[in-house]
Structures are given as C-alpha cells and as structure tokens.
C-alpha cells in the first residue's frame with residue numbers, strides 16, 4: 001500500500017501548536033506518515049488563527065498560493081483546520097477552489113475519515129459543528145524531538161472579553177481530568193521532555209472536582225522526570241494568592257509568569273470586560289515580586305481599542321514603564337465580527353488606523369528599550385540553561401532556555417543537548433543572552 005504523507009503548518013498560539021501535535025498523533029495512528037517537507041506531501045493541512053484579521057489573511061493567502069501545486073499534482077489534498085475554519089470554513093470552502101476540506105476545532109476526530117473520503121471520492125467537505133465537551137483527552141499527541149512539551153489542561157473560554165473571538169471559535173471552558181494530565185506529563189518526562197508548559201486559555205480557572213490549578217501544579221511538580229514547569233495563559237481576575245504561594249514553594253515551577261495586562265486604563269479594561277482594574281493588576285505584580293523577587297514577567301497589551309483616548313493610552317504606556325516587563329506582546333486592536341466590541345454601536349468609537357499604528361509604535365519602542373535593559377541586567381549572573389539545540393546562527397554555539405524563559409546561547413558540544421548546564425552570562429543583545437559554560 002502506498003504510504004500517504006501529510007504536512008501540517010501551524011499559525012497562531014501555543015494552543016494551536018499543541019492541537020497540531022494532537023492531530024498529528026491522530027493521523028499517525030490511522031496510518032498516515034508525517035513529513036516535514038511540503039513538496040513531498042500528499043495532504044497539506046493548515047491549522048489557522050483568527051484572533052486578528054491579519055492572522056486570518058495570512059493563512060488564506062498561503063492556501064491560495066499552495067493551491068497552485070495542484071497543477072502538477074492534481075491528487076494533492078489541502079485542508080484547513082483551527083479557528084479560521086471554525087469561524088468561516090463553509091464560506092471559504094465555496095470561495096477557495098483548491099480547498100478540499102475545512103474542519104472546526106471540535107471535530108478533529110473526523111480528520112482520518114474526511115481525508116480517506118477525499119482520497120477516494122475527491123469531494124470537498126466541511127465539518128464545523130461545535131461540541132463544548134470535546135477535550136481530546138484520550139488522543140496522545142505526536143511531539144517533535146526536543147526538550148520542551150506542551151500539555152493541554154483545558155480548552156475553550158468563558159470570559160468573553162469584548163474584543164476576543166476565542167470563546168466563539170473554541171467554545172465553552174472545559175478542564176481535562178487531572179489524572180490524565182498527570183499521566184501525559186509523566187510519559188512526556190520519561191521521553192525526555194523535562195520542561196513542560198501547561199496550556200489553557202485561562203489556566204487559573206482550571207477545575208476538576210476538587211482539584212484547582214495550584215493543586216494541579218503542585219501535583220505535576222512531584223512527577224519525577226520533570227525538571228521545569230510553566231503555564232500559560234493566566235488571567236489577572238482569577239490569579240490567586242494560593243498560586244503565587246505554590247509558585248514560590250515548588251522548586252520545579254519556573255520563575256516566569258505571563259500575565260496579559262491588555263490596557264492600563266480602568267475605563268478601557270471595563271469596556272474590554274476584563275474583570276479587573278489597573279490597581280488590582282498592580283497588587284498582583286507587587287505580591288508576586290515580593291514573594292518571588294527574580295520572577296520574569298511578560299504580558300500582552302493592546303492599543304486602539306474602541307474609545308481609547310490619548311489619556312487612556314498614556315495610562316497603558318506609564319504602567320508598562322512602571323512594571324518593566326521582561327517582554328511584551330503588543331497588538332493593534334482588530335475588530336472581529338460577532339464580538340461585542342465589533343458591534344456597530346461601539347464601532348462609532350473606533351480609533352483611526354493611523355493613531356492605532358502610532359500608539360503601537362510608541363509601545364514597541366518603549367518595550368524594546370526595557371527588554372534590552374532587562375537582558376543586560378543578567379550579565380554576570382550564573383544561570384541554569386536547559387540545552388535544546390545547536391544555535392541557528394553559529395554551529396559552534398548551543399541554544400537553550402533559562403528557567404525564566406530567556407533564550408541563551410553559549411559555545412558547547414552537541415552532546416550537551418538535553419542537559420541542564422550552568423552558564424555565566426557575559427553579554428546580552430535584544431532577546432538573547434550570551435554565556436560561557438561553568439564547570440561546576
């Protein structure tokens with residue numbers, strides 16, 4: 001029998017990366033072969049992101065471009081999965097000739113059957129039904145060789161931040177069974193992935209019977225082969241003191257927290273339906289920094305939300321200046337159809353594109369400077385690096401991450417990959433630390 005090869009390209013967040021691994025696991029189990037070479041693929045799957053219009057445009061452009069392969073390879077199958085498929089898969093199937101199937105976020109189990117059907121009947125299909133209970137808990141993901149693994153602990157979101165499409169395309173929040181999560185972490189650890197990131201849209205509201213998120217973290221940190229634990233994404237409204245205490249007391253939990261701020265203006269936070277004030281956010285950071293002095297902080301910030309005045313923007317700018325995040329993902333508001341803030345009434349308050357761009361550039365410039373300074377503050381420190389690979393820029397260097405999630409390169413031999421190495425930081429550029437291996 002001919003071996004049928006599939007290729008997956010993933011856009012968007014870590015949830016999508018984890019979903020692609022799960023989909024790969026499912027297809028491999030059904031007899032398909034994963035290929036890293038798109039030229040070799042019989043099936044090309046795009047796992048898409050729709051959180052901003054730009055992300056959606058990119059995947060649609062790419063599908064159209066790859067469609068030209070069908071001129072020389074008429075049996076090629078091209079499919080779209082993920083959040084764009086869930087949002088408008090039916091419409092895209094009609095519009096884009098080369099597209100063979102679209103499958104929404106809750107129907108990945110159908111993939112092997114859908115592909116089989118396409119191979120046999122050359123038909124185009126769409127499966128977009130929602131299922132607020134599906135959590136794919138029994139499907140073991142296929143992970144590429146490495147040292148870091150994502151483990152999904154929950155799916156969906158109930159928060160309905162007014163700008164966000166996620167609750168519509170990923171459905172209601174559901175937590176996975178904690179025993180299944182712990183088992184998956186243990187298996188991953190035994191296979192050499194000793195740095196685990198627990199994933200969910202809002203991990204702080206994880207709940208499985210009487211197991212809440214801090215309890216789950218504590219249990220995960222007792223799993224022997226694991227050396228480091230991380231988690232994303234936290235929501236400030238649900239982040240508890242108990243979590244901060246567990247982070248401080250459990251050695252394996254890394255000194256890093258990603259905590260989206262979104263805006264520094266209470267008026268905008270309220271319009272965003274975020275459920276916290278700037279003051280509440282400040283109190284979390286203070287408690288965190290008092291309890292874990294070396295904690296690295298990263299965030300997501302958005303500019304140009306409808307109704308954002310220059311004063312609101314300055315509030316955000318000043319908070320960023322005050323907090324000095326290690327890194328910040330900065331975004332320009334992008335209206336998403338169907339969300340509360342894209343509704344025509346709110347639309348009247350849209351901030352001009354030019355002003356959005358100007359504010360974004362100001363924030364980026366501020367954060368670049370802070371990140372640069374923060375990284376330079378690391379010079380002279382001894383850190384632990386979990387070595388991942390040979391550096392792309394210099395084959396004599398190895399590359400890995402510190403506990404606080406900073407990429408670090410240092411000269412070293414390939415046999416150190418997969419090891420935890422003490423490194424002294426001797427230099428720092430924008431997002432990379434440079435170090436020297438220590439012998440003790």
Ligand code: 5AD
Nearest residue numbers: 051163164260300301331332333334
């Ligand atoms: N426009 C711009 N940014 C958005 N995000 C989510 N929705 C939108 C939108 N409509 C950002 C938020 C979120 C991150 C993942 O993406 O900052 O935290």
Ligand code: SF4
Nearest residue numbers: 157159160161164166
């Ligand atoms: Fe979107 Fe808010 Fe849910 Fe995050 S918490 S996925 S921003 S709705």
